[in-house]
Amino acid sequence: MRKLTVSHDLQSEIFAPTTPPPVWTPLTKALNKCKVGFATAGGIHLKTQKPFHTAGDFTYREIPIDTPSSELMVTHGGFDNSDINKDVNAMLPIDRLRELAKEGFIGSLTPVLIGFMGGGGNVEEFRNRTGPAIAKIFKDAGADIVLLTGGCGTCHRSATIVQRAIESAGVSTIIIAALPPIAKQQGAPRIAAAHVPIGSNAGEPNNKAMQTAILKDSLNLVGEMKEFGSLKLLPYEYRHNV
């Protein structure tokens, strides 16, 4: 082959983030007709369930939708837990979800929500086993939408892996991220993010108005976002002092 004219001084001109292939399930129903589920990687479980292993755990806990929030707790070593200890709705807004179903903003809720601990999560386990298992629970329950939250950096990675599994199963998803760049880089189909610290993704503890607004905005975005990898910053701000 003839020698080609080359240069040793060229640099690529466009940054291409290395993301996994797109997954996408469009939402085709009105929100008030949708069955909604929620999964959190933030280490939430029933006080009566076995706590997570904080150095890495790919098991999950089923949380019945009628569980009083006072019976939930967090086991997660990757971030400051004080906000969740004050109000578990900051990570898993179970009370707010029930209120939204009652007022008719959404159609109904899945019988169980899912808690897992994504910190230091084993990628292969989450991708091949935990993600598909959680996806199946929501799919079998007839969910139209699943919202997710994550805690620390690797926790967002685990949450995004589970999110992708649910989306691949044919359920529209959105992650309410505290670390949106990680969710985006890991291939989250839809991302909402308020200006909140890790641990209060779903809004300031005991701030019902903010938690409701973040949930409603995120739910609306599921239908509004038309492209894989869409990210919307939400106009709510909360800073905590640990």
Add this chain to the structure above:
Amino acid sequence: MSMTKEHAEQYKNDPAVLCCRATKGTVIGPAELEDPAIFPDMIDSGLISIGPGTLTVGEVLGATLIRDVDGLTALTGELLEGVKAKAASPVQAVPAPSAAQSAPVQSGGVMRIVAQQITGLDMTIPMGVYAGAPAAECPGEKEWDEELGSLEKREFAVKEVKLGGKTLFENGVLTIREDIVRDALKVSSLVKKLEIDIITPDKRHVRTETVMDVIPVATKIEGDIGSGVTHILDDMVFMLTGVDEDGVQVHEFGSCEGMLDEKVIFGRPGCPDQNDIIVRVHAVLQRLTGMERRGPYAAHKACDFIIQEIRDVLKTKSATEASKTEILKSVRRHGRARVVLVKEIMGQGAMHDNVMLPSEPAGVPGGRQNVDLGNVPIVMDVNEVRDGGIHALCCIGPATKEVTRHYFREPILEALAADEEVDLVGVVFIGSPQVNDEKTFVAKRLGALVGTMNVDGAIVTTEGFGNNHIDFALNIEEIGKRGISVVGVSFCAYQGQLVVGNKYMDAMIEINKDKAGFESEKLAENSITPDDAKRAILMLKTKISGIAVAPSDRKWNQEVIDQNQKTANAIV
């Protein structure tokens, strides 16, 4: 486990950052460490900072924390005991995107092996490659040119265009029958009104509605598109503009209505040239059909009806009246690097469509629309493309769309066709479907197709930006994973930043020309130019030759583009 053992081994020379909060006495294993693959995003978002004293993964494995440490902390000597002896120096601050550190491939000269310690070495060096002087040319097929066919383009200069009683072309003066617009209205009931006027080069400061297309006037004398003889009118071009009955511009992502001289980048491959006479056809479409596939298509058909009457006159001209004749040979260049040009076009209905291989060059009737073909890849001969094989129904913003004239003189195609170092085997057009599953389907077909072409390299371009970048990434991946060198060409800059990517997108050409990196709503501003083609082809040849292209900066940086241009201009 944040990282597996294997992962930690792979990243042993990268900075060590604790993934989650850990207590005093914790022995650092792969499980405690954050994955270096996601550091750049974490640095960008301010989640971690990696100082000059940060130890590497290899150094900290097995060491013990001497106090409680928060998650996402870069590990330094003060936090640990039992740190391994330094394999190398500590990490040099934040890993900034840097120029290539690649080992250049030496095509001649000597091979030098330096080792401090070596045992049991068993090397086989092929004779002939390093044995003699000019090692540059690999043994292989002999160079020779095989002529496959040719296209004769007879060009007729136009001095003046006027409206009159009958369509005529005599002595360089084109007369267009004034009442032709009345007949053209019969083409479609969706076209409610048509106007025609002439814009000479000295009268560019006129109001225009959004430009839907720029179309050259050409007609077949002998043969099909891509072969035989074609007559072309020079120094003039048709321009189609459109609104609907409510005055809504026929456009998608931005429109370019305004003063013509401010809204058109004259001289771009797709635009009128500075000295071209413009015949403007303005269509008013039935209300609310501007964003339906049938509306814009009706406008293109009506405009083509007018052009056809000129084509019919042009057919009667003899070869001796041509002001210029060009023979474009279709040549297989044996013994040269085989390359393919892949043009991603829109395929989502409305204006997102193209007519392929119409009966007349750059025409409409007789062609097939890529949306109807399911957007699957379609291969065209190089001469088919430059003989008007694509009529663009145009889409996306004015600045990034490729209009019909663009394909008539596509800069990368022209440069590859003229380049004797390569063999341009053909041009593949692939649509960008609306449905995600179909995107994967067509991209996989592209990969399989290009895989059969036995090519060394491919340039993949796309018009527009946004969801078609998902196709763009898939198309590049499907070709790249077959071991074929790929260069990607697109508008991304600020507004069109890629949302998806993969490891094959490591040699990319940015075609933005807007200072702020936006869809500027100026016709063809951010489309491919001959300068862009020069950089793209040099980058492709470099990649084919096994020479590394330095990784991009993490954000759009005009200086990188300018520097590449300087390099390309100096060499090419």
